[in-house]
Amino acid sequence: MKASAPSKFGFCGIGIMGRGMAQCLLKEGRSLVVWNRDVAKAAELAAMYPDLCSVAESPGEVVAACDVTFCMLSTLEASEAVFPSVLEAVCEGKSIVDCATLTPQRMIEMRDAVAARQGAFLEAPVSGSKGPAETGNLIFLCGGDRALYEVVRPELGIMGKANFYFGEIGAGSKMKLVVNQVMGDMMCALGEGLALAQAAGLPCDNESGLLKVLELGVVSNPMFKLKGPKMLEGNHAPNFPLKHAQKDLRFALQLGDDLDVALPLTAAANAAFLAARKDHGDDDFSAVYETQKPPSNSPP
Amino acid sequence: MKASAPSKFGFCGIGIMGRGMAQCLLKEGRSLVVWNRDVAKAAELAAMYPDLCSVAESPGEVVAACDVTFCMLSTLEASEAVFPSVLEAVCEGKSIVDCATLTPQRMIEMRDAVAARQGAFLEAPVSGSKGPAETGNLIFLCGGDRALYEVVRPELGIMGKANFYFGEIGAGSKMKLVVNQVMGDMMCALGEGLALAQAAGLPCDNESGLLKVLELGVVSNPMFKLKGPKMLEGNHAPNFPLKHAQKDLRFALQLGDDLDVALPLTAAANAAFLAARKDHGDDDFSAVYETQKPPSNSPP
Amino acid sequence: MKASAPSKFGFCGIGIMGRGMAQCLLKEGRSLVVWNRDVAKAAELAAMYPDLCSVAESPGEVVAACDVTFCMLSTLEASEAVFPSVLEAVCEGKSIVDCATLTPQRMIEMRDAVAARQGAFLEAPVSGSKGPAETGNLIFLCGGDRALYEVVRPELGIMGKANFYFGEIGAGSKMKLVVNQVMGDMMCALGEGLALAQAAGLPCDNESGLLKVLELGVVSNPMFKLKGPKMLEGNHAPNFPLKHAQKDLRFALQLGDDLDVALPLTAAANAAFLAARKDHGDDDFSAVYETQKPPSNSPP
Amino acid sequence: MKASAPSKFGFCGIGIMGRGMAQCLLKEGRSLVVWNRDVAKAAELAAMYPDLCSVAESPGEVVAACDVTFCMLSTLEASEAVFPSVLEAVCEGKSIVDCATLTPQRMIEMRDAVAARQGAFLEAPVSGSKGPAETGNLIFLCGGDRALYEVVRPELGIMGKANFYFGEIGAGSKMKLVVNQVMGDMMCALGEGLALAQAAGLPCDNESGLLKVLELGVVSNPMFKLKGPKMLEGNHAPNFPLKHAQKDLRFALQLGDDLDVALPLTAAANAAFLAARKDHGDDDFSAVYETQKPPSNSPP
Structure with missing residues (x-):
């Protein structure tokens, strides 16, 4: 140089x-x-x-x-x-x-x-x-x-x-995969939480429902705040397309395979995103929620 | 009254x-x-x-x-x-x-x-x-x-x-279970991220490693900030005992079962906490990382 | 006596x-x-x-x-x-x-x-x-x-x-749960195999397809022989209702929880059966395949 | 020709x-x-x-x-x-x-x-x-x-x-991957069954224990008969090395990814084999049981 x-x-x-x-x-x-x-x-x-x-x-x-x-x-x-x-x-x-x-x-x-x-x-x-x-x-x-x-x-x-x-x-790309692995797992965790709360008849909104409770607690994070309300509305306009999120989870799993690190939680998250990919690949990765939410649920 | x-x-x-x-x-x-x-x-x-x-x-x-x-x-x-x-x-x-x-x-x-x-x-x-x-x-x-x-x-x-x-x-207890389900999944997700990063030879610390990168991004949250550095040190002094965290995941899964909601990510998280329970049940729930981290890893 | x-x-x-x-x-x-x-x-x-x-x-x-x-x-x-x-x-x-x-x-x-x-x-x-x-x-x-x-x-x-x-x-009931855990996992494994083969355009039948190959190999078993062809036809007339099979998987997981035994494969199988339970609870437990098979698949 | x-x-x-x-x-x-x-x-x-x-x-x-x-x-x-x-x-x-x-x-x-x-x-x-x-x-x-x-x-x-x-x-190799996916899942299912039975204090042997009960039922298959008793003895002399079995599961998951087929059970099985690979990669794939069995268990 x-x-x-x-x-x-x-x-x-x-x-x-x-x-x-x-x-x-x-x-x-x-x-x-x-x-x-x-x-x-x-x-x-x-x-x-x-x-x-x-x-x-x-x-x-x-x-x-x-x-x-x-x-x-x-x-x-x-x-x-x-x-x-x-x-x-x-x-x-x-x-x-x-x-x-x-x-x-x-x-x-x-x-x-x-x-x-x-x-x-x-x-x-x-x-x-x-x-x-x-x-x-x-x-x-x-x-x-x-x-x-x-x-x-x-x-x-x-x-x-x-x-x-x-x-x-390669080190920078590996770090990126780890970050996206954590992020993908977290999105999937939020989706399961919203699904469970909805099925239980609990409010989910960010005024006095699950999203608000999460926001007040130790797991409060910008992604939940930004995506949570949109997920409840069924608004999955893409910031980060689901098919890319799933691809990064797959790459993270492959990296784990190369390094003798089993990632069972990430494997489950990857399966969830993969199941959503066919119908929601171009939507935001928050659309994994569409396959997690209770079937009869209509947007509140 | x-x-x-x-x-x-x-x-x-x-x-x-x-x-x-x-x-x-x-x-x-x-x-x-x-x-x-x-x-x-x-x-x-x-x-x-x-x-x-x-x-x-x-x-x-x-x-x-x-x-x-x-x-x-x-x-x-x-x-x-x-x-x-x-x-x-x-x-x-x-x-x-x-x-x-x-x-x-x-x-x-x-x-x-x-x-x-x-x-x-x-x-x-x-x-x-x-x-x-x-x-x-x-x-x-x-x-x-x-x-x-x-x-x-x-x-x-x-x-x-x-x-x-x-x-x-019952509604309050259900909400609590959902919150702890999201939290347990997230702790497990962080543990897998730290394990993968460590195995990949990446720095994990909160100065210039994975924890810092996570802190700067959209998934930044108080729990990662508080627990992450302690996990790297192997310090699992209990705020929330692992056996209680695992119990709440189990109850959340049971609630999902009652309500026809499959929670595959949470099921994987529960399996991880359960595998850690025998040796780390009284440690903080961050000790799930002890069963996730690469075997040869020594604290940095 | x-x-x-x-x-x-x-x-x-x-x-x-x-x-x-x-x-x-x-x-x-x-x-x-x-x-x-x-x-x-x-x-x-x-x-x-x-x-x-x-x-x-x-x-x-x-x-x-x-x-x-x-x-x-x-x-x-x-x-x-x-x-x-x-x-x-x-x-x-x-x-x-x-x-x-x-x-x-x-x-x-x-x-x-x-x-x-x-x-x-x-x-x-x-x-x-x-x-x-x-x-x-x-x-x-x-x-x-x-x-x-x-x-x-x-x-x-x-x-x-x-x-x-x-x-x-209690010992007899525990053995029963273990047997049904193995059986439930195997049904789920067969379903994933059939789903993968179908999506890959491979024949699945028991004349010259996957079921025949399985029958000739070391995993050949009466359940695959009996249920496999019916699954391909979408015939899930109940011998063992899916809701009972799922209940037994849940009980097996609970037994594992009581005994400090993590069963991540069974947890994934349970999630699959649970996802199928709402629509197929009274069908045979082979109906888990209905939620596993490729969406566009029509019976051969 | x-x-x-x-x-x-x-x-x-x-x-x-x-x-x-x-x-x-x-x-x-x-x-x-x-x-x-x-x-x-x-x-x-x-x-x-x-x-x-x-x-x-x-x-x-x-x-x-x-x-x-x-x-x-x-x-x-x-x-x-x-x-x-x-x-x-x-x-x-x-x-x-x-x-x-x-x-x-x-x-x-x-x-x-x-x-x-x-x-x-x-x-x-x-x-x-x-x-x-x-x-x-x-x-x-x-x-x-x-x-x-x-x-x-x-x-x-x-x-x-x-x-x-x-x-x-490619079709032949795909069929092979499907067969090995079913086989790998089944080995993992047997391992969890043996682990659960052992932890419950139930006999596992093929005279009057779990292996015998399985042999008499609809899931009876040559692999369980051949491998089951060896697994209890800790004898994992390789017929099919675990690292090859894990590789095939990974390839099957990759094939599923290519074809929009989520395979959550197989993903969990792959994680189990991967966790066992470092210590047991050259042993028979039955050695996945070594990471599943209760820690205090000694061969019967």
Whole structure:
């Protein structure tokens, strides 16, 4: 890595997450070269920041134009579709910071491919969804090239409220899987609690029902506060699609398998999300509740 | 119930919880007649508040001397041992407020027995442990006699930061079981997360490890903050004994069975707590982690 | 107990199981006094064996008329409804052999009640359903009064192909629960296998599909052979109602809880049966498959 | 495929399974060219059948010398190590029959690679272990090249008591996974049953205990008869190593994930086997019982 701070950054993937992240950088005066599969979204961003933001025609063109390129693709499929073009443009002096949630293995493969072309690679999956992305409140869970981590800390600091370096490539993705395992289990636990309370004829609302009682106690947490009332209404507009949540639980179970760690609670949660995936895969992961709630229940 | 507020209250059970609760009442100037199996604890309290607090020789003597008696026994066994003496003294005008966490069925039985002697009965199990009991920050989850609930609201308000009335007898205990089901599942989820992170060689601490990442995210909650660091140290000094947590999960599963609600996540959590019960039944329920963590793990 | 063999036996409960069992005894020349809630069924049996079989008007009348009375009620509710009448007639020299599948605790209570009236009590729950009951191929799992066990061994030998004495009262019921736990888990395992095979587009039939492959291998067993093809057809005519199978799994889990034995597989099976209970409680326990099979699947 | 039956067959992998299978073919007069990583085992076989069996120096040499080559490698690792040498020798007219238990995906990859070199490929994983391999009682679960299946049916008939063709490549491996899923679940169910019976103080033996009761009932099966008594003795000499059984459960769960089929019972079984893997991975899969049985239990 060069010692001086890069003056221009690349950004591939201007979707739900990427748009907010890129805007945080632009607001702080960073120059960006952006690319998006749906070019309209990239063009829209460039139109908002004409002095700072330009649109490239391919991921490779982004990489060619910038020292450091952030990639924020939402799925393994999207990541795999974009990576070859990115890779083609990598050469000595080029750095890639990948913010997607992928398996540790996939991160290792990408690092190896980038390193084979003398580039530097940092995994930086994020904890947080659309809202935190827009307000610069993400949490970056990094692994891989330590020097690159130090170079991009200012930018991670703009896009996030905290960032961590956990060591060798894969460590950041493993931490992300653990976080999502805990989160998925908790969503499933809340769903069972709401189901049981509903069946028992207890109020569930956040004024004087279960959600309020939970809020007042030691398990009070922002996710229950945000999602609980929506679950009762049957509103599962996606912040974090259920199919992605289930995929992360599966990856966490696979990681446990690799490491001799049995995770029976997570296995049960994964089964619940999997049972909900066919009908609710694109809904928010709170939709697991749709398969947990008493059958005769109608929204209160 | 008499319309005027009682001038004197009974309190049976001056244990970990009861002592803090009784002291809250005494601090606010309520006169108490107390009883405890280990009389020394009752005497100690009376010595601290000689003008307000006197010691009775039996639970029945407490009831005989007061219009309203609070009972705070920690287990079903303790409750069953004390109740006959309480019951014997019940007659018209006597009211019993039972704050133990028991099954809905047991609460119904006690209400029926009290009602058969013309007494009034309110179940008022609490959410919260030793700390909140001492500082008057419990949450009361009430069911049963509505008029009695209104009479004792001032005292519940002294001992707790919130109180709820959920309807007929049993409803409060059901809500308590749901809350403890969610809490037990969450503790188990945290334990699996810590186990997975440790096995993966990731830091777990609350400075720059998993606990810190969880604290910054949407699942951040007081229980993880309080218990997480202790779990890593192997410190399971009991706030909520594991055997009681497991019992409540079992009761929640039984409630689900009664109501046609399958709770597969909770069933897995219950199995984990049950597997830990023999060796860690008297430890805090966080000790479930001892059976989840990687075998070779030594405290960091 | 008298040393000489009884010349006449009582039989309370001439239902699906009891009828076959009673007929086995009659075919071997035993004299029976029978009682059934639906008196028509008892009368029908008496009409078939006019020299050997007479109908009593109450369970107590049966007990009063015979030294040894077999009880074969299908549920706890039926058993509890009949027992008071039975008990009332018990005195010294009277023996009760209860063949229902109840909890160990219930058996202990009944034994205590019978013993308090100087009677003898043997629990003798059976493994086997309608077919084996008719052909005298049941298996009796006994506990309680050893001398009574020896007295009725000839009759157990007529109704069953094997009988076991496992010791103190409750032991027979515990063994029954273990057997039904293994059986319930296996049914659930078969259901998951059929579901997975169907979803994978594999043939499942017993000619050249999964059921045939299973039949040829080390897990081949009569239950899979009998139930497998019916499950594929959606034929769940009850031999063993699902609600009873689920109840036994719950009792097995409770027994495990009492004994510090976590049974996570059985807990998952219980959750599956419980999820199926509302819609399929009166169907055969093979109907758990209805909630396991792929949603779009139509019978082949 | 040529219409005429091959006069000579190749056999790669003369291990626990392969040795018995190869001997069955030799006994029936088939000429074999064999290869094994540990050449001594191949040489020993050749010495026993000097007229029929010759040893090749590499898998590729086997393929080069024969029209049809059977491969029987015990693990994915062994299979992956051998396949490149096999593949190198494949050309038009060469056929590969792979009898390993691998993922459907791996079978598809091998088929594709063989097809790219104009060869034919049949997957033929087997149900059955060492004993059936020696006595010609395996069950072949085939998928892939139908014409090749017809060509080798005589040889499959020599090595096995039954063989099935389930369609396109991968179908045989999927069926194998389903069979092993049912088997793994059943072993886990037996283990929980034995654990519960032991804790309850019930006899478990196959004379007058749980194993005998199971043997007499509808769930009676060869696996329980064979493994049950050994489990009680703590004898887990491997027929089917636990780590392989756990791997197959994981693959079955993955297949379920691919197909939208939640398998909560199998997930619980997988967790049990995974918990046992570290200490008992090379023992028989019956060793899952070591982690299920009551802690204080000593062999009876």
